[in-house]
Amino acid sequence: MVLAVTARRGTDETTSHGRVGSVIAGFLACLLAVGAPVAVSGTAHAQPAPGAVVSEAPLDSRLSLPGAASARALSYTTQWRSGETATATGVVFVPGGEPPAGGRPVVAWAHGTTGLADDCAPSRNPRSERDTAYLEHWLDQGYAVVAADYPGLGSDGLHRYLDGQSAANSIVDLVRAARAVEPSLSERWVVVGQSQGGHAALHTANTATDRAPELDFRGTLTTGAPSNLELVFPIGFPEFPDLPLDGLTAFGAFIFAGLREADPGLDLDGYLTGLGREVVDAAESLCYDEMLARYTGVGIGDLLARPLGDDRFPAALSDYLGVPVNGYDRPLFLAQGLDDRVVPAPLSVKLVADLWAGGAQPRFATYPTGHSETMAASLPDTTPFVAELFAG
Numbered sequence: 001m002v003l004a005v006t007a008r009r010g011t012d013e014t015t016s017h018g019r020v021g022s023v024i025a026g027f028l029a030c031l032l033a034v035g036a037p038v039a040v041s042g043t044a045h046a047q048p049a050p051g052a053v054v055s056e057a058p059l060d061s062r063l064s065l066p067g068a069a070s071a072r073a074l075s076y077t078t079q080w081r082s083g084e085t086a087t088a089t090g091v092v093f094v095p096g097g098e099p100p101a102g103g104r105p106v107v108a109w110a111h112g113t114t115g116l117a118d119d120c121a122p123s124r125n126p127r128s129e130r131d132t133a134y135l136e137h138w139l140d141q142g143y144a145v146v147a148a149d150y151p152g153l154g155s156d157g158l159h160r161y162l163d164g165q166s167a168a169n170s171i172v173d174l175v176r177a178a179r180a181v182e183p184s185l186s187e188r189w190v191v192v193g194q195s196q197g198g199h200a201a202l203h204t205a206n207t208a209t210d211r212a213p214e215l216d217f218r219g220t221l222t223t224g225a226p227s228n229l230e231l232v233f234p235i236g237f238p239e240f241p242d243l244p245l246d247g248l249t250a251f252g253a254f255i256f257a258g259l260r261e262a263d264p265g266l267d268l269d270g271y272l273t274g275l276g277r278e279v280v281d282a283a284e285s286l287c288y289d290e291m292l293a294r295y296t297g298v299g300i301g302d303l304l305a306r307p308l309g310d311d312r313f314p315a316a317l318s319d320y321l322g323v324p325v326n327g328y329d330r331p332l333f334l335a336q337g338l339d340d341r342v343v344p345a346p347l348s349v350k351l352v353a354d355l356w357a358g359g360a361q362p363r364f365a366t367y368p369t370g371h372s373e374t375m376a377a378s379l380p381d382t383t384p385f386v387a388e389l390f391a392g
Contacts, residue, residue, distance in 0.1 A: 047085050050169065051176025051212075052077045059091055063126055067139040069096035073123055076177035080151060081165035087155050088170040090148040091123045092178045094185075095139040103186030105390045106178070107138045108171050109147040110197030110204070112224075112372075115287035116161055116257060121154030122147060131194075134375050138192070141383065143390075144185050148174040150200065158284060161258035162196060162226070162321040164203030171204045172211045188216045190389050194375055195342065198225025198334075199323065205332060206324040218389040219331040221382050223374045224343045227351040229255070230318040234309040238273075240301030246341045246371070250291040252300050253283035259320050266316050276303030323351060326358030333385050334362050335378035337369035 048054075059071040071093050078088045094104070111131070114120040127135065135145050150167045152159035160166055171191060179185045191208070193201030205220035233252070242248075257280050260268040269277055279295055280303070286294065308314070332355070336348040345366065352364045363385070367377040 048077045050078055051173040051180070053177050053180050054087055056181050059123070063091075063123065065093050065127070065132060065135055065139060065145075067095060067136045068093040068145075070094045070182075072181065074174070074177050074181065075155065076173060078151060078170040078173040079166075080157075080160075081163060081169070086151045086157060086166075086170075088149060088151050088173070089121065089123055089154040090146060090170070090174040090177075092182055093135070093139060093145040093147070094182060095142060095144065097142070099184040100142070102188075104142065104144045104184050105186050106175055106189035107143045107145050107386070108175055108189055108191045108204070109135060109138075109145050110167070110171055110191060110193030110200040111147065111149075112195035112197050113161075113251065113254065113288050114153070115291070116153065116159040116254060116283060117285050117287065118154050120287040121149040123149050123154055130372055130375065134194075137379060137383070138386075141387070143386075144178070144182070146174050146178045158261045159258065160262045161254040162199055162229075163258055163262060164199050164321065164323065165207070167200035168203035168207050169211065171200060172208055172215075175215060176212060186216075187214070188218055188390055190218050190220065190386055192221045192386070193225065194222070195224045195226065195371065198222030199227070199321070201225065202227075202323050202332075205330060206327050209329055217330055219333075219386075221333045221335070221386060223335040223378055223382075224337060224340055224371045225323075225334060225351075226343045226347065227323040228347045230314065230322050232347075233317055234314040236300055236304055237307040237309075238301060238304045240299070240304065242299045242301070244341065245344070247288070247292060249279070249295055249298050249300055249303070250283070250288060251342075252303065253279045253291065253295075254288075255317075255321065256280045256303075257283040259317065262320055263316050266312065271306055271308060271313065272303055273305045276305065279303055325351070325354040326360070328355070328358075328360040331385075331389060332360060332362035333382060334364045335374050335382060336364070336366050337371060337374035337377070338366050339369060340371045340374065342371040 054075040056072050056074050059073045064071040075089050078086050080086050111122050148170045151170050175189050191201045191204045201220050201222050208217040336345050338345050355362050367374050369377045
């Protein structure tokens with residue numbers, strides 16, 4: 001049984017939609033039993049404010065959404081988690097019709113894993129049928145949709161995969177930039193994220209009101225958000241047996257590549273075999289589907305030359321990708337598929353328990369679905385949740 005909690009009412013609803021795969025649940029259940037951005041220093045020339053528009057242009061119609069009356073590609077200023085200025089890219093989709101009084105509410109879409117290379121940026125590629133249908137749904141509700149690529153993905157620097165704070169900065173700052181070029185947008189906004197984007201959305205929720213007090217942040221919706229990975233990866237060792245999880249080697253390689261970029265002092269290559277270094281190097285240039293195709297049959301254990309559980313690696317990983325469990329000031333809805341073989345349900349169950357312990361009151365609902373299918377399956381619950389956030 002999985003607890004579903006509605007934050008606004010404080011009531012408990014117990015729902016059960018199926019069984020978590022026994023191998024994954026057993027393994028992970030046993031395993032799991034157990035800030036604001038930094039200011040950039042002054043220089044002879046003032047740095048542009050986060051969210052300043054660098055460029056804008058109409059989005060190629062082949063990359064747009066069918067329900068968008070207008071679609072524009074933006075580049076804008078943001079920050080890495082260190083406070084260093086970055087330029088990021090994203091897209092603004094606006095539905096047709098007259099905007100309501102007070103402007104169109106904004107859904108900030110945080111996308112799932114595509115890769116690290118610039119060619120993998122969502123703004124440079126047609127959206128998948130799944131993502132198109134999902135974003136069309138929010139446009140149909142009358143919301144504008146802004147979609148950040150995240151720093152380094154389609155812009156300068158290497159994208160640091162699952163560096164949640166850097167991604168969160170770019171999401172908040174895209175809302176600012178979008179309002180600068182589209183006056184019909186309201187100051188009211190929510191963040192909605194899937195998979196990697198769910199991780200980014202949680203970081204966004206944790207920082208949004210402090211980072212952009214001039215905006216009216218209302219809350220957060222995630223589906224299949226990864227968490228507690230800092231507890232799982234340190235058990236890795238050479239010849240570690242394969243787990244029944246989809247895309248684990250590709251996801252692991254993206255994490256290693258991002259961590260290597262963010263923390264050069266870790267000497268991540270020293271943890272890797274020759275094959276491991278090849279795979280992690282490839283993760284910097286290959287998109288997700290290409291990684292899957294090239295390294296089918298390669299397991300996490302094949303990448304490792306020594307265990308990851310030493311004194312250095314777990315702390316570095318936790319600092320890099322850990323999800324905050326306190327400091328939330330707006331409602332949260334976490335949706336999880338019980339048959340998810342990318343982000344197994346026990347990871348999310350632990351996250352929800354930690355969020356409650358940290359003072360948040362998230363609503364948590366489960367569905368008898370896999371990783372991506374949870375997006376559509378949750379809409380009967382998440383659509384009214386988002387509408388309630390924008391009410392008033």
